[in-house]
Amino acid sequence: MFRRDWLIAFTFLAPALILLFGFTHYPAIQTLIDSFWTTPRGRRPATFAGLGNYTRMLEDDIFRRAMINNAIYAAITIPTSVALALAMALFVQGRILGRGFLRMAYFTPTVLPLIAVANIWLFFYLPGFGLFEQLRSWAGFSPRNWIGTPDTALYAVTVVTIWSQAGFFMIFYLAALQTIPPSLRDAAAIEGCAPLTFFRRVTWPLIMPTTLFVSVNATINAFRTVDHIFVMTQGGPNNASMLLLYYIYEQGFRFWDTAYASALTVVMVTILALIGIGQFFLLDRKVHYR
Amino acid sequence: MIRTQRTFPADTTGADLRLSGLCKTFATSTALHDINVTLPQGQFSVLLGPSGCGKSTLLRLIAGLENPTSGKIHLGDARIDQLPPKARNLSMVFQSYALFPHLDVAENILFGLSVRGTPKADRAARLHKVAAMMGLSDLLARKPAALSGGQQQRVALARAVISERPVCLMDEPLSNLDAKLRAEMRVEIRALQQRLGLTMVYVTHDQVEAMTMADRIVVMHAGRIEQVASPRDLYAQPATMFVAGFIGTPPMNLIPRNALPGLDAPANATTIGIRPEDVTPLESGAGPQVTARVMAVEYLGADQLVTLAIEGATLLLRLTGRAGALPATLDLRLPQLALHFFDAAGHRLPSPSDLSHPQAQEHDNDQYA
Secondary structure: OOOHHHHHHHHHHHHHHHHHHHHHHHHHHHHHHHOOEOOOEOOEOOOEOOOHHHHHHHOOHHHHHHHHHHHHHHHHHHHHHHHHHHHHHHHHHOOOOOHHHHHHHHHHHHHOOHHHHHHHHHHHHOOOOOHHHHHHHHOOOOOOOOOOOHHHHHHHHHHHHHHHHHHHHHHHHHHHHHOOOHHHHHHHHHHOOOHHHHHHHHHHHHOHHHHHHHHHHHHHHHHHOOHHHHHHOOOOOOOOOOOHHHHHHHHHHHOOOHHHHHHHHHHHHHHHHHHHHHHHHHHHOOOOOO | OOOOOOOOOHHHOOOOEEEEEEEEEOOOOEEEEEEEEEEOOOOEEEEEOOOOOOHHHHHHHHHOOOOOOEEEEEEOOEEOOOOOHHHHOEEEEOOOOOOOOOOOHHHHHHHHHHHOOOOHHHHHHHHHHHHHHHOOHHHOOOOHHHOOHHHHHHHHHHHHHHOOOOEEEEEOOOOOOOHHHHHHHHHHHHHHHHHHOOEEEEEEOOHHHHHHHOOEEEEEEOOEEEEEEOHHHHHHOOOEHHHHHHOOOOOOEEEEHHHOOOOOOOOOOOEEEEOOOOOEEOOOOOOOEEEEEEEEEEEOOOEEEEEEEEOOEEEEEEEEOOOOOOOOEEEEEOOHHHOEEEOOOOEEEOOHHHHHOHHHHOOOOOOOO
16 A cells, blocks of 8 residues: 655655665675675676685784784773873863863864874974984984884874874863762762762763763774874884774775775674674663763 | 651750851952851751842851851861861752762762761661651662652752761752742751751741741841841841841831821931831821822732832731722821831831830840941
């Protein structure tokens, strides 16, 4: 039975539905399908490869390197930027001189495009006369090429990420802190609650929803943003700063191995989904929503 | 329902709360000028005044949430204005209740005890006793968001009571409740204060709360104390024109003296006050007679309020609701014993009405400068 109001409903939904399907759902499904086929080249069409692309990953040293790097990168950027954001928010929430200026200063890195941030940091890291080199030479250390050395390249780009996103997360924490009524602090003061106890027993639980939101975002960012890798290292030297998404880009758009890139994408999306779901289920129980 | 037996040892450290020379200046304004008052132990003292009169600031000074610019606060012999809030031996109930939204009722009530490291067994016993007393025993596992306003109010009270501290401060605790609940809580808070022998300092702008609950009312205006007195004395003998015009619904009529030329009043009296219920129409008796035009009648059921115009002034008159239609003009008596005289500065002068309340003489005005 055909119903008139269904037609009307679909007509209204169509613009959004077509865009969403055409640019999000269809590519996602196509990527999943492509990952089970070989890359078509010239007159040689794609053939079904089964799990071939996936078994190839197991023997791919660069893939393994990228996974390990990304794990280290995530393990450092997520907690550090969240903790830094909270510390900055607590600092600029109080009544201190130049509060507005400090808040703005902390937020500035967020306003800058990551490409620009990476360029700024390239100058900081510049061997010989970059900012860090100047400081090191005053202290009497030998010069060092931070982003050109395999041992330090990954950590050098990690620092850039933290610098650029902590200010953004601070805004969320600042907003959460403002919603805590000052009378709670008064009540706790009368009960004899020390500031640290108040933070642990009242502030921290009350800003838990923000912590969850921010840490999910930090996790996504750890896999999603590689702009600074393009500018600073291109994954080098010797894949020392290779991250998963950058590796996908290399496979897909530099070597045009789209099938392998599709399989890598499926792996990355799966990892992200698992982490995201895990965070929600793990933390959601402890979160008090007002 | 009011039991006078004390269930808590609140009297062990009980002592008067003395404020002397207390001033508080903020960056742009002065909130309190030279406050001198004693709030006696075990009594219910109400700080009453219009918004912005400094009563909440005064309470926060007592609590230690603000520091006085100058002056001293003593609890008994101990000077407490230098101490942090926790060391002042007092509890406080906030207007917003200040319940911790992520903790359940039991945790909210026990927050102070657990922060101070009271032994677990002691905590449980005290929680049981206080929850039973406040009627919260069935709600202990609920979060504040799942409670009604009245229940939240009880939790806030329980949190103050369980601390077993002798002084309890309350900052407009009933202003977020509806009228019916407010009336119930007035009775309950008063009963609780008497049962526990608490030294209560209660801030409100609602004179009904002040009149019904207080042993002692401290009327404040523009950062100064206008009068300290019992509710009866406050009503019978307002010390200033401000108090006369603030207490009572409707408040006292304040008439320029030259509008009542026939009246026998002291030479320096510039204003004459009389309560609306003391004006008697069409009756013989002592006091000068005034002829007034009826301007408006407000019918309230039991009463009706009549607005009258006399030469150069208006006058409110309270009549019983049963009185029939009024004529266009009324002949009034202003009974001599109901008159209050005020000088040009707004202070009370010896008045005939002093005689009708002789008991008021004893402890009126004794504590304020």
